[in-house]
Amino acid sequence: MRGKHSLFYHILIFIIAQIVWLSLLGIWIYWYVSNYIIYEKVGDQVSPQLLYDVQNALPFVLGLILLIGLSFFTSVIFRDLNVQLRLRELYDNFIGNVTHELKSPLSSIQLYLETMKQRDVPPDKQKEFLNIMLKDADRLQRLINSILEISAHESKKTLQNYQVCPADQLLKTIMEESFERFRIKKENYKITGSVPCEIAAAKESLKIVFDNLADNAVKYSPDDIDINVKLSCTSNKLTIDFSDKGIGIPLTEKNKIFRKFYRIKNKEIPNVKGTGLGLYQVKQIIKLHGGKISLISNIAARGASFRIELPVYTGSDKRLIKGRQESNG
Amino acid sequence: MDNEIAGSRILLVEDEETLAGGLEYNLSAEGYLVTWAKNGREAVRLFNTEKFDLIILDIMLPFLNGFEVAEIVREKDIRMPILMLTAKTEPADKVKGLETGADDYLTKPFHLEELLLRVRGMLKRKSWYKSASENQPVYSFGNNEINFENLYCRHENKEMRITPHEAMLLKYLVERKGEIVTRKELLENVWHLNPEIETRTVDIFIARLRKYFESDPSNPVFFRSVRGAGYTFSEE
Numbered sequence: 001m002r003g004k005h006s007l008f009y010h011i012l013i014f015i016i017a018q019i020v021w022l023s024l025l026g027i028w029i030y031w032y033v034s035n036y037i038i039y040e041k042v043g044d045q046v047s048p049q050l051l052y053d054v055q056n057a058l059p060f061v062l063g064l065i066l067l068i069g070l071s072f073f074t075s076v077i078f079r080d081l082n083v084q085l086r087l088r089e090l091y092d093n094f095i096g097n098v099t100h101e102l103k104s105p106l107s108s109i110q111l112y113l114e115t116m117k118q119r120d121v122p123p124d125k126q127k128e129f130l131n132i133m134l135k136d137a138d139r140l141q142r143l144i145n146s147i148l149e150i151s152a153h154e155s156k157k158t159l160q161n162y163q164v165c166p167a168d169q170l171l172k173t174i175m176e177e178s179f180e181r182f183r184i185k186k187e188n189y190k191i192t193g194s195v196p197c198e199i200a201a202a203k204e205s206l207k208i209v210f211d212n213l214a215d216n217a218v219k220y221s222p223d224d225i226d227i228n229v230k231l232s233c234t235s236n237k238l239t240i241d242f243s244d245k246g247i248g249i250p251l252t253e254k255n256k257i258f259r260k261f262y263r264i265k266n267k268e269i270p271n272v273k274g275t276g277l278g279l280y281q282v283k284q285i286i287k288l289h290g291g292k293i294s295l296i297s298n299i300a301a302r303g304a305s306f307r308i309e310l311p312v313y314t315g316s317d318k319r320l321i322k323g324r325q326e327s328n329g
Numbered sequence: 330m331d332n333e334i335a336g337s338r339i340l341l342v343e344d345e346e347t348l349a350g351g352l353e354y355n356l357s358a359e360g361y362l363v364t365w366a367k368n369g370r371e372a373v374r375l376f377n378t379e380k381f382d383l384i385i386l387d388i389m390l391p392f393l394n395g396f397e398v399a400e401i402v403r404e405k406d407i408r409m410p411i412l413m414l415t416a417k418t419e420p421a422d423k424v425k426g427l428e429t430g431a432d433d434y435l436t437k438p439f440h441l442e443e444l445l446l447r448v449r450g451m452l453k454r455k456s457w458y459k460s461a462s463e464n465q466p467v468y469s470f471g472n473n474e475i476n477f478e479n480l481y482c483r484h485e486n487k488e489m490r491i492t493p494h495e496a497m498l499l500k501y502l503v504e505r506k507g508e509i510v511t512r513k514e515l516l517e518n519v520w521h522l523n524p525e526i527e528t529r530t531v532d533i534f535i536a537r538l539r540k541y542f543e544s545d546p547s548n549p550v551f552f553r554s555v556r557g558a559g560y561t562f563s564e565e
Contacts, residue, residue, distance in 0.1 A: 096417070100389055103416035104345045107438035111351040114441040119358060132347045271369075271394050273344075 010085065014078045021071045028067065032060050090261040090276075097275045101143055105136035138181075143275075146208055150277060153205075153284040162202045164313050167195040167238055168231070170203065175229060178210040182218050184225055193231035195238050198313040205285045212278040213242050213306060219272050220246035220304065236312050241296070243305040254295045258283040286310070334452040335360045337382040342372040342398065343414070344390050352385070355441060356448070369393025373401050381409070383452055386431070388415040388422065396429045403430035407480055408458070408493045410451040414439070432493070454519070458497055468503060470551060470564045473542045475499065484542055491541060494519070498534050502552070502562035511559035535560055 112129045115121065121129065172191055179189050217227050226245040233239065247268045249257060256262050261276035286293045291310035339361045343349040346367070353363045364379065366372035370392040376384070384402060388395035395413060402409055413431040415422070423434050433447055462477035469475075475482040480496050482489060491499075497519050502510060512531045520530060535554075539546040553561050 100416040103437045104348065107416070108345060108347040108351060110438045111348060111355075111441060115351060115355055118441065119355075125354075129351075132350065136347055269391055271389060271391050273389060273391075 010078065010081050014074065017074050018071065021067060021074070025064070025067045028063055032063075093263075094261050094276060097273065098143075098147065100273065101275060102140065105139045108136045109133050142208075142211065146277065146281060147275075149205075149208065150281055150284070153281065153288060156288060160202070161204070162200045164198055164200050165203075167197050167199040167201075167233070167310075167312075170199070170201060170206075171195065171231065171240065174203065174206050175210050175214075178207065178214040179227070181211065182214045184214060184218065184227065188225045189227040189229070191229045191231065195231045195233040197233050197238060199238060199289075199310055200313045201289060201310075202285075205288070209282045209285050209308075212282050215274075216278065216304070217244035217246060219274065220244070220248075220266075220269060222247065222269055226303075233312060236314070238310045238312055240308040240310070241305065242308065243303055245303040248302055249295055249304045251295070257295065258293070333456045334382075334449065336362060337452050338362045338364070338380060339448070340364050340366060340372065340375055340379075340381040340384045342366045342369070342384065342390065342395070343387045344368055345387075352444075355445065359445060359448075361448075367391075369395070369398045372398050376402055376405075382455060383410045383412065383448065385412050385414055385448070388413060388417055388426065396425060399426070399429040399431055407490075408455070408496075410455050412447060412451060414444075454497065458493075458500060462500070470503075471542070472544070473551075482541065485544075489541065495534060495537060495541075498531075499538060502560065506562055506564065509555050509558050509561050514559070531560075 112133050116126060116129060175191060214227070218225055221244060224245075228241075228243045230241040230243075231239070232241075247266055249264060253264055257264065257279050260280045262280070263272075263274060263276045266272070283293055286308055289310050291308060293306055293308045296305045296307045339356055341349060341352055341356070341363050343352065343365070344367050349365050349367070353365055356363045364375055364381070366375050368391040372384075372386070372390070373393060375381075376398075384398075386395045386398055390398070393401075395415065399411055399413070402411065407430075411431045411433075413426045413434045414437065415426075415434075416437040426434050432451060435444060435447060458477075466478045467474065467476050472485045473483065475491070475496070477496055477500060480490050480493065482491055498515065501515065501519050515531050535552055536546070539549050539552050542551055543549045550565065551562060553563070555561055
């Protein structure tokens with residue numbers, strides 16, 4: 001609301017400023033023309049030397065240039081103000097969403113602690129409550145880490161803290177852990193194919209990637225969750241096709257979804273919670289791994305389908321060697 | 330727990346599964362019957378098919394948000410107590426929540442004891458109002474008439490509908506006709522609020538009652554102020 005009001009006031013100020021400049025320009029032209037006519041009529045009689053020549057037109061032209069220039073700069077300022085306003089709106093939304101995401105697990109932890117303090121909770125329930133609290137604490141930690149790591153990923157140009165490991169085992173383990181974290185049952189996901197190759201990967205970063213994809217699949221699946229992951233590789237490239245049967249993403253949003261703070265507004269599932277950082281962060285991490293991620297066309301099947309491509313480790317990756325030197329340095 | 334509110338049915342609308350689980354455990358331990366809805370759409374469906382005495386409602390919900398659910402509930406049942414429970418702390422959200430029909434507002438993270446107190450207070454208030462209205466659903470004074478069940482009232486020839494809180498305040502004053510009722514008493518018994526911080530609330534609501542029922546609100550006949558004490562209601 002505040003953003004909309006501010007935008008309205010800025011548009012109003014811009015229009016008023018333009019009217020003022022144009023009026024000023026009109027007055028300027030009127031003043032000059034009326035003086036010119038007077039000079040023409042009586043100039044010869046008052047002072048024969050006072051004749052119109054090119055030099056007299058100079059202040060007029062300069063004045064016009066000045067006014068047009070000012071008008072142009074007003075437009076530039078207005079455009080920049082709009083960008084600022086949009087950024088502030090995004091920032092406000094982000095803060096609101098993050099606050100909500102932080103407060104929810106915190107409220108849950110506080111509730112269970114107070115319950116255990118005030119009530120006589122049976123031992124089996126106590127154990128259950130402790131597990132819930134640990135999961136909420138883990139959720140808090142993941143959220144805080146992902147926010148902190150965004151700026152770290154942004155400032156990095158090369159992959160650091162990586163390990164060269166067998167891709168098949170690493171990817172399958174990370175994905176299964178993510179599915180478990182988001183309470184996706186075994187019957188609701190399928191991992192097919194294999195990747196008998198090695199990749200250089202930062203395990204903790206890849207966890208964030210699959211956590212985000214799994215979280216999105218859960219949030220955007222109004223009915224049963226159905227995730228399909230297909231792994232394949234060639235001699236130099238490893239491909240992961242991650243699809244769900246949720247509400248899907250319109251292809252018009254193909255590039256926008258990876259923007260920072262961008263959130264899809266979907267009528268089928270309104271009010272989906274999130275920070276707008278997930279897919280942005282996923283893209284950053286995949287880029288750091290030397291790979292790429294894209295939303296692939298899935299017109300026939302319902303749902304969203306992402307393709308992740310990562311380079312296979314060949315032992316002579318200059319990018320990684322540079323990263324190693326930087327982290328050692 | 331009081332017999333009058335034991336076994337009250339609560340619709341808990343919360344999409345955070347762990348939080349909902351904890352709330353359900355505590356409310357059930359207090360003797361309430363809890364039904365959990367994990368999104369706005371499910372909440373509306375349950376509200377339309379089952380009977381509830383109170384709704385605990387989160388704001389940020391999938392499908393329909395808490396404000397939208399509150400509006401739907403209010404259209405059907407103007408007197409259903411709604412406690413909004415949310416992580417939003419902006420004053421604008423609180424105002425919006427109360428405007429859309431919430432009776433009370435609690436921000437996350439909250440204290441368990443405070444939540445249970447508020448739930449108890451709201452249920453007791455509903456129970457008191459229900460029994461008081463059943464005894465005398467329609468009440469007349471001067472040129473005015475009020476139906477405490479459907480909240481429709483008539484002043485001279487003008488008909489209008491008042492809010493549940495206004496009706497509760499009026500009912501409370503009518504039951505203590507001729508007595509001086511303090512602001513503190515009203516805040517504690519009608520609003521269940523801390524009387525130290527909200528004294529203007531009562532004055533605003535009394536002003537509204539005067540506007541509805543007095544021919545000349547600046548010279549009230551029915552709702553009179555008693556300087557330094559509070560208010561008194563008389564039939565003429």
